[in-house]
Amino acid sequence: MERPGGRSARVRDAVRQATLAELAEHGYQGLTVENVATRSGVHKTTVYRRWTSVEGLIADALELASGEPWPIPDTGTVDGDLREITRLVRNGMDPVATAFVAAGMQNEAAATALTGFYTARHTQSAAVVRRAVERGELPADVDAEEVIRVAVAPLYYRLFVTHEPVSERDADRAADTALAAARAGVL
Amino acid sequence: MERPGGRSARVRDAVRQATLAELAEHGYQGLTVENVATRSGVHKTTVYRRWTSVEGLIADALELASGEPWPIPDTGTVDGDLREITRLVRNGMDPVATAFVAAGMQNEAAATALTGFYTARHTQSAAVVRRAVERGELPADVDAEEVIRVAVAPLYYRLFVTHEPVSERDADRAADTALAAARAGVL
Structure with missing residues (x-):
């Protein structure tokens, strides 16, 4: 045994x-x-x-x-936290991450594993949004995981779809976009 | 000759x-x-x-x-136009589009061609944002192409990275997110 x-x-x-x-x-x-x-x-x-x-x-x-801990920033404001997350995504696009995304496009098992991986990431990262709600920075009914998706999506779009460069400013702007939408009650 | x-x-x-x-x-x-x-x-x-x-x-x-005409909606409001665009992207994800994105992840020449393809798409689609500026719906200094990128990015992220389903509501919400950010002066 x-x-x-x-x-x-x-x-x-x-x-x-x-x-x-x-x-x-x-x-x-x-x-x-x-x-x-x-x-x-x-x-x-x-x-x-x-x-x-x-x-x-x-x-x-x-x-x-998926099981590896993912650093969750705690800068004191949701603006700072979300910018940390998008910068981390920008700097974390190493060959392994790229290989995972490429594999998901070509294979069902890899795609399913990726869904699990990103679900875990979104849930962990959404802690910064939930803390912001507790502090009164964001509406109580905000979709915390969707704020994370929206914040990181423009980076992935440039890197893996349009193959355009991603500057630090692009990363900051993506974070600010998600927050503006959350504050407007869209997310 | x-x-x-x-x-x-x-x-x-x-x-x-x-x-x-x-x-x-x-x-x-x-x-x-x-x-x-x-x-x-x-x-x-x-x-x-x-x-x-x-x-x-x-x-x-x-x-x-890239040379094929891409329908540019004209519903009378930028909210309606942008939702048309994201719904069009959602419904246009056929095997050919998927193959293009997959090829770009694996081959430099395909990646370069994709950048050209999406640059053309963004420029065409940004007409709805430029019209909105003329109508006074959006700030004059808005980055029209970036509004388009931000509006479509969450759809591509779900389809090609996290492999999550994309509902019509997701498409609408992505359009609304880009507009909220544009109105807040983030884009």
Whole structure:
């Protein structure tokens, strides 16, 4: 019988860490089951049996990434907090994040894993909006998760759809846009 | 010497139309140079010589799509116009549009073509914002293209990043958000 934290859990952890490391180095296009097997020290047939494909590896690595703590700013004002969040998103667009988004566009399992990942992120980040409501900075009936979506969406749009540069000013403006809409009662 | 509209232009047109038709049927993953050659009736070696790859085909088809007229609503108010635009984006997310966005994430030439495509779209759509300024509905110094980006970004974010459903209410709310920010002087 398998103990928690036993051999199977160690194998899974090694494979997930190797997937993230390979993505960081080579991106989605360069990810192969063979390279993940080599880097993790887990036999290739085992990786194929448990993860099936590159997409299975990405979906599992995303679950690991979802569980990682995401820094929630606390600057004292919702304006400051939201700008911290959009700047963090702007600066956090590394090859791994890009690979996750690319994989989601091509594979159902990765897309489902991404929905879970972003749901967790939105819920965590929405704490800054809920605090703002408590402080009387925003209307009590505001949709806290939607404020986060609206604040980060223009950054993703530029990075992954229109392929335009994203300046720090763009990040600040996206945060300010979400707040203006929240204050106007739209969100 | 090649006449305008001569054989070379006809070949190009046939290949671009075939690319769009193949994308509509099979999406980006299913697009092959061979299938485009067969459908267009242009010899495979010619397609390879002039377009090189699937990504070359997509970049050229995007240029064709950029030139197509994009309906600019004129409902009488900027609120109505912007909601028309976001609803149009929501309903226009067919397999071809999805394939374009997916290709842009994986290929530099497609990404550059996408930037051109969206720049044209933003400029055209921004007419509704410029009209609103003339009518005194929005501040004169508003960034018209940015209002369009902000209005459509939450839809793209849900569709291509978080893989969440997009309701008509989401489309309306995205339009209203951009306007609230524009009226508050943020955009």
